[in-house]
Amino acid sequence: MAVKIKDVAKKAGVSVTTVSRVLNDGKYVSDELKEKVKKAIEELNYSPSFIARSLVLKKTNLLAVIVPNITASVNSIILSKIEETASKNNYNIIVCNMAENLDKQYKYLNIFKEMRVDGIIITNEKIDDKTRDFLESINIPIVFASAKPSNQKHIAIVVNNYQAAYDAAEYLTSLGHKRIAFIGGDRRDITSGQERYNGYRNALKNNKIPLVEEYVEFGNYSLQDGYSIMNKILKCKKLPTAVFAASDDMAVGAINCIKDNGLKVPDDISVIGFDGTAVVDIVRPRLTSMEQPIKEMGTMAVEMLIQKINKQQTLVNEVIVNHELVVRDSCKKV
């Protein structure tokens, strides 16, 4: 790592300026010098320092990403698309797996600021007050993907979670279900927690189906929570005929629990999930799910972030992408 631009300048018999020029645009350099410089670079195995460059240019080409939990399928999918799109656009990504830890998220945001990252993507929507203040004051471009905390000014790319949940619940009622349980997400999450619940509740209401308190429980989107919540619901004296889970993982947990209790899906209980992750085709029966365009959201998040970095088109504040009911084998008429 010892070789620097000065060394190649010396070796090539030119100035540092000239080396810098061939390293970058290559303009205003004669072919002769260009050759000499290239040869010197080659021989010295020279690799320019990104960080010295960043210091001068005030641009790091770094995008930071905060995900609530990398090991959850929906996050790893969105992350892989973020990385892919960033890479195509010559950006590198730094990852924070906040692991549901709000302090860690706050700490990372401060680090991102110190690192002078060019932009930040957040797929988590749980934020505490100090984080909210921080997000308010920071002047690094930020976009939320598949998340939208309340009271903040940054761009968010989301499905209409209320409507999507409404449509999912309505689908169950259209199959004749009257006893519909709900396995919800984290109530601290505005869109994936609260709005999905509200959609469920209003669909029931508009279909004149009473809300049964025992049928509603909230979890952290994980398979494990889906399982244990389903287990609790199966203890009700009168079993539901359908379950709407606010994530595919929880839906699969519910299915497994139902099976393990000797009941059948969808014969005894229908199950519908939310997200559209890979598990939908993994479980048997295949999971009917209210799907978000996860990959597209990842791609869009990066593209919009880069636009914002480049100061184009800052008018957009929220993008609503389409949700889609994909019917598979886990729901049937009652």
Added chain:
Amino acid sequence: MAVKIKDVAKKAGVSVTTVSRVLNDGKYVSDELKEKVKKAIEELNYSPSFIARSLVLKKTNLLAVIVPNITASVNSIILSKIEETASKNNYNIIVCNMAENLDKQYKYLNIFKEMRVDGIIITNEKIDDKTRDFLESINIPIVFASAKPSNQKHIAIVVNNYQAAYDAAEYLTSLGHKRIAFIGGDRRDITSGQERYNGYRNALKNNKIPLVEEYVEFGNYSLQDGYSIMNKILKCKKLPTAVFAASDDMAVGAINCIKDNGLKVPDDISVIGFDGTAVVDIVRPRLTSMEQPIKEMGTMAVEMLIQKINKQQTLVNEVIVNHELVVRDSCKKV
């Protein structure tokens, strides 16, 4: 982002040197000045530039990670542990999802070098010649986790893949199976491709079971490949009574395929997987698997990398961690 150390020095009425001191160790500064500086920092909402600091210190506190495919469970688990351990040790991570693309991996390695990352962790073992040369010449500490390419000098943390596969196959023979199919990984992968196959083959040989060519096929560790390969195997005139898949994902794909063809696991065909990822408890029947200590490998990789960065203990060249057969419900006696 406009405020810099000079601004807080001016505001506090001290020298830049003093500000730098309170920012770092805080030694050799009177309490009085310390207070003034802290106040100025607070009022200016000053955040020191990591990159200017890195330039001086020749240390970026950045660790780069290359994974073959983030969305594969085994990789997201190891990545989450890498992130967790790095974060605890005050390092940040940059991620490259190589997506099975060797050129992308090479390109990223060059970027990592330009970024002067302090260390690199690679969980992929497919490397081409130019990458091998690059890895040979680079003087950034590198450790391979759950991967070990041939002919390279860097630390690798792996299970004994040969022995683990041998033990898995032997387990099937101990249950009385004579017709054992093998769904292998990528043959370009030394340990997870070739060694697992060799373990399978030799276990059969030592148990006097003939190798049936139709029973052996290789894939990319994904559920989809497991499914399609199993589908091919089910076309054999004489069906196997057991299948050993070189990843849990492929095993689950195989199970689904078997089910979709009207057969039962383990009654008709036993299935054993490899890795020990979350899916083992998700599928029904639960998957018996030859497990690697995935999380521990992620943690160790970071710890050993940091040791190497700090120049301690460079003697270790390879660490073999224990594999473990975890019996669940997907295999039975024949």
Added chain:
DNA sequence: CTGAAAGCGCTTACAG
């Protein structure tokens, strides 16, 4: 087309 010099925002001997 070419290069000397200033500057990016820090840290750290060195001198006091």
Added chain:
DNA sequence: CTGAAAGCGCTTACAG
């Protein structure tokens, strides 16, 4: 305990 100055490795007006 305190600060002036050099230096980290680049880029870019500016002058020629």
